[in-house]
Amino acid sequence: MECRGIGIINVEELFGIRFIRIEKKIELVVTFTDDLKDSQIDRTGLERKTFDILGAPIPHMEIPLRKGRDMARLVEVAAMVQAARQLGHDSANDFNQKLIKKMEQSD
Numbered sequence: 001m002e003c004r005g006i007g008i009i010n011v012e013e014l015f016g017i018r019f020i021r022i023e024k025k026i027e028l029v030v031t032f033t034d035d036l037k038d039s040q041i042d043r044t045g046l047e048r049k050t051f052d053i054l055g056a057p058i059p060h061m062e063i064p065l066r067k068g069r070d071m072a073r074l075v076e077v078a079a080m081v082q083a084a085r086q087l088g089h090d091s092a093n094d095f096n097q098k099l100i101k102k103m104e105q106s107d
Contacts, residue, residue, distance in 0.1 A: 045092030
């Protein structure tokens with residue numbers, strides 16, 4: 001397995017045969033980026049990106065980092081958001097639709 005910043009590791013050698021999977025589907029790619037103050041960051045979650053792995057488009061989330069942020073928790077939340085999307089629940093889209101409806105009512 002390749003771990004960014006660490007390199008290639010032998011999972012079987014480090015953790016044992018119990019931690020080996022013959023086959024596994026990749027359902028999300030998470031990339032941590034520098035938190036640049038002047039960069040355009042999608043704060044709504046409406047923008048969808050994909051990451052190409054062997055010709056297959058995989059959902060991709062880019063998460064900006066700052067000192068003190070819990071990276072493991074951020075990945076956990078990203079995985080839960082992706083799982084909800086696969087089940088048809090998209091909180092960002094739901095919020096956007098409610099906001100549009102409210103704006104139309106106030107016209």
